[in-house]
Every structure is written in C-alpha cells, then in structure tokens.
Amino acid sequence: MKKALPFPLLSLALAACWVTLTEISPSHLALAFVLAVAIPHITEPFLVELPGIRSIGTALRLAGLVAWDIVLANIAVARLVLGPVARLRPGFVHVPLAVTHPHAIALFASIVSIVPGSLSIAFSPDARTLLLHVLHLEDEQQFVAKLKERYERPIMDMLKC
Amino acid sequence: MQDVIVSLLLLVGSFFILVGAIGLVRLPDFFMRLHGPTKSTTLGVGGMLLAAVVHAAGRDFSLRESLITLFLFVTAPVSAYLLGQAGLRRRIMSRAPLPDEVSGPGCRQP
Amino acid sequence: MLTVALSIAFASIALAMAGCTLRLLRGPDPVDRVLAFDTLYINTIALLIVMDIHQSTSLFFEAALLIAMIGFVATVALARYLARGNIGE
Numbered sequence: 001m002k003k004a005l006p007f008p009l010l011s012l013a014l015a016a017c018w019v020t021l022t023e024i025s026p027s028h029l030a031l032a033f034v035l036a037v038a039i040p041h042i043t044e045p046f047l048v049e050l051p052g053i054r055s056i057g058t059a060l061r062l063a064g065l066v067a068w069d070i071v072l073a074n075i076a077v078a079r080l081v082l083g084p085v086a087r088l089r090p091g092f093v094h095v096p097l098a099v100t101h102p103h104a105i106a107l108f109a110s111i112v113s114i115v116p117g118s119l120s121i122a123f124s125p126d127a128r129t130l131l132l133h134v135l136h137l138e139d140e141q142q143f144v145a146k147l148k149e150r151y152e153r154p155i156m157d158m159l160k161c
Numbered sequence: 162m163q164d165v166i167v168s169l170l171l172l173v174g175s176f177f178i179l180v181g182a183i184g185l186v187r188l189p190d191f192f193m194r195l196h197g198p199t200k201s202t203t204l205g206v207g208g209m210l211l212a213a214v215v216h217a218a219g220r221d222f223s224l225r226e227s228l229i230t231l232f233l234f235v236t237a238p239v240s241a242y243l244l245g246q247a248g249l250r251r252r253i254m255s256r257a258p259l260p261d262e263v264s265g266p267g268c269r270q271p
Numbered sequence: 272m273l274t275v276a277l278s279i280a281f282a283s284i285a286l287a288m289a290g291c292t293l294r295l296l297r298g299p300d301p302v303d304r305v306l307a308f309d310t311l312y313i314n315t316i317a318l319l320i321v322m323d324i325h326q327s328t329s330l331f332f333e334a335a336l337l338i339a340m341i342g343f344v345a346t347v348a349l350a351r352y353l354a355r356g357n358i359g360e
Contacts, residue, residue: 078177081197085188090192115200120241121249122242164272171276178283178287206316213320229320240347243346243354244346247305
C-alpha cells in the first residue's frame, strides 16, 4: 500500500502555487488539492526523497543570507563588468564537497551559481567535487574556504544528512 | 509614496538588466559572458516583478508576479549549468585554462 | 515620477534587447547564441511586466509566465543538444 502523499512538502508547494496563480475559492482549492495529490504520484519515478529538515531557523537564516548576498554581490559584479575588462582574471576552481545528499549538492550548486562571481559548471563523476568558473579570482584557497563556510555549513546544519 | 517605491524598483531593475546585457556584449569569452545574464538579468527582472507587486497592491493584492521571480531564480542556475557543460564539451575558447577531465550527472548519456 | 521611471525602464530594456540581438548575430559559437537567446527571453519577460505596470492591468502576466516556462525548456533542450553534438551520438 503506497502512501497517499509520498512527498508532503512537494504537495504543499504545488497547492500553494496553484492558489497563488488563480484565486482563493472553493473550486480552485479543490483543484489545488487534486493536483497536489496527483502530481507527486505521476512524477514519483523521477523524485528523490527529501532529507528531513533539522532546523527551520537555519533554513530561514540561509535564505536571508543568500538574498542579501545576491544584491551585494551583484553590485560588485556590476562594477567588474563596467570597469576595465582586460584586468579581469577568470579561472576554474575545484571545490571538494562535504555534502553528499543529492538535494543538498543541488542546493549548494544553485546557491553558488546564483550568487554572482561564481558559476557551477560541472561535477566529477562521483559527485565529490564541484567545478566552478569564477569571474575574477584573486585567492583560490580563500575563495573556496569562504564559499564552504558561508553556504555549505548552513546547508549541512539545516538538513539531516 | 507607492509610486516612489515602484519607480525606484523599476530603476534598479533597469540598471541590472542593462548590466547583464553589457556583460553579454562586452566580456571576452563565453564562460565570462555566462555570468552576466544568469545573475544580473535575473536580479533585474526580480526588481521589476517586485515593482509590479507593489504597483498592483493598491488594486488587488496578489503574489502571482513573485512566482515568476521564484521560477527565474530556480531555473537560472540550471540553464547556466547546462550551457557551461555544453561549452566545456565543445572545448570552447576561454581565457581561463580549461580543466582536463569533467563529466557531470547532468550530461549522462542515455 | 512614475512616467519617467517607466520610460527609462522601457528604454533600458530595449537597449538590453539590442545588445542580446548583437550577441545573437555575432556568435561566435552556437553556445553564445543560445546564451543570447536565453537573455533575450528574460528581457521579454521584463518588458511584459513593465507593460503591465504601464497599463495598470495584469493582462500580460500569463504571457510572461508562459514565456518563462517555454524559454527555460528551450534553453535546456538547446544546451543538451549542443553538449551532445560534439561527442558523436
């Protein structure tokens, strides 16, 4: 016997999306419920079990930190892009990953990509190393250490994995 | 007051959209160009969508616009990753020396 | 105030789209063109949103959402094709 809601968080997010897209009325709520139950069942073969969330406070703090960094770092990148281009020193950087769960790795890679200055380009075949492209690289060691300390640690604290 | 906030957000959004496009035109190699659109432009559109939410707040409050922002912020790293993989596979010209061996889970052969 | 800001927004989006078109035409690699296309559709979303604000409707919202979704799928498909094309298969 399969569970009625194999992915409760996904179902909740789907229902919330549907209600936001349309309006709050009994018919739309019913439709949202149907979608929230049906879609996880249909897409189940593609989904990976979410690791449990250990601390919601850490998750919220991480979200705030990332939002703040996006704005700050975008201003820094704007200065780089508008300044003299010849002086930029781009580089590829290998980052050894401490997180192992697929969702945690995906989250870390996405955060690194969305925070300006670095982009995740590839993984090693065993998914233990992440390859980054950095727009302007000054100190590789320090850069990697900062990324890991700033984003990877909260992810590890926040998820049970 | 509402108009002032909307205007400010629009100006911020315009600035970052322009920065993204300038980066796309100006930067010398593909991997550097990848940075401009994925971040600056996404943030710029985010600012404009925020402006739309604030502007619509007077008529009927809805967070629909913020869904597009969320969608863009989730998809931007994915498309950047896939484009980067394509660039690596094609051994494209790059100012930074290309690493030798890479293969990612996003590129597994069927 | 708002009128001026809207004009500036329209102008900068138009300029940004011109820049993307330039990159789209110039290349040099197909990957660059796909990247330019990616930026172009995100700019289109911005344009539709500013139109929404300009006319105080939410008529263009659905169009913007659809462009966001279709554009993403297109970018993914093109990038996957380019990544695979070079290694045979």
